[in-house]
Amino acid sequence: MGRSQTKTEKMVGLTQVMENEAFMAFASYATIILSKMMFMSTATAFYRLTRKVFANPEDCAGFGKGENAKKYLRTDDRVERVRRAHLNDLENIVPFLGIGLLYSLSGPDLSTAILHFRIFVGARIYHTIAYLTPLPQPNRALAFFVGYGVTLSMAYRLLKGRLYL
């Protein structure tokens, strides 16, 4: 009985949260940009395997024994570049997730909210392209600051007049 009652109440709560259009939009864009970030792991793995560049002895044990395998324990420009892009993603997507979630629940104007999410996702995808190609500066710097500005704009709108300290 406890379970079925809970089921009904759950539906009510879900209707409310999932019919919040700003939240639904945030959920979609957040999932897209997180999937993009996860792709960076695959890119790192791809370059490590094709270029035979490893960080752990056990990873290149299949390429030879002892000293022969150790030569693959090295760093590589290409791999380090992907790793920097990945870390930059983490540093910027984590604030977007936290601030964007709270912003989307704070009753923002729907079209303003969607504009924020779209620009952020576009800027971060362009940042990855600019980093991995690599495109000449200031392509990557601009992509970075656009995403940064979007997050700050959401933080400002969230705190303005609603600060609860």
Place this chain on the structure above:
Amino acid sequence: MGRSQTKTEKMVGLTQVMENEAFMAFASYATIILSKMMFMSTATAFYRLTRKVFANPEDCAGFGKGENAKKYLRTDDRVERVRRAHLNDLENIVPFLGIGLLYSLSGPDLSTAILHFRIFVGARIYHTIAYLTPLPQPNRALAFFVGYGVTLSMAYRLLKGRLYL
């Protein structure tokens, strides 16, 4: 008066969110895996102190003065291994948190949702064991890809037919 009124309304909102069983399950598993990730900081500190391997001059000031202390500013295989495991956790647990939160609120089938959370948490714990022991490959690679697949599966279920762009 404002406070007590709010209190009542809060109870209503909380009843709905906290009786959402998929969300409750997500909350439990997310807390467990984040606590595991926090343990990595302790592991790094443990190896830094027992092996006297530091990144900052002020950290080893207690071990000697001037040049004598500087010799502890070095890197160490064991410490770097823990730090790589920690960074890999961050890179994988952040998408799980974001996508899992939204997935758990999207009204998933409860047993499917719990299965996702359980496999992810198990895979990441095994990943840490495989990284720190270290176990021979493909132990760590498999643990990584299982966790990765679980997150992608939640992202797919979340976006399927619900995309709001």
Place this chain on the structure above:
Amino acid sequence: MGRSQTKTEKMVGLTQVMENEAFMAFASYATIILSKMMFMSTATAFYRLTRKVFANPEDCAGFGKGENAKKYLRTDDRVERVRRAHLNDLENIVPFLGIGLLYSLSGPDLSTAILHFRIFVGARIYHTIAYLTPLPQPNRALAFFVGYGVTLSMAYRLLKGRLYL
């Protein structure tokens, strides 16, 4: 019609979530500490530009051609220090965000919850000051462990008697 109906329902849902005082307080403190973390990116960029220390060839192309530019591809104690502080922020703020969000929704005592958030934010700001100045140890270590303890305390309160596995 669908849109306006949703609008009304949204208001109901938002009233409940946004009148949850513990959640409102969490939103404020989380936004503050995430904004602080974002400041670390600016600090890194500032030191990279003023000290001419870059990680990517395209970043220092404006300072000269070919070999002349390559000499700026180097590491620098100051830049590495900011980057370590930034990574430490990520490693600690991500668990705070995840566990704190769930904790704030779990119906905690309001003054206890605010105390947790305040101490965490204060400890992390002090951690950054101690790292960047740098202050002698154990300033930074204490700041770290205070923030760490706050997050563990929230995790404990969240899991205690509510575990849903």
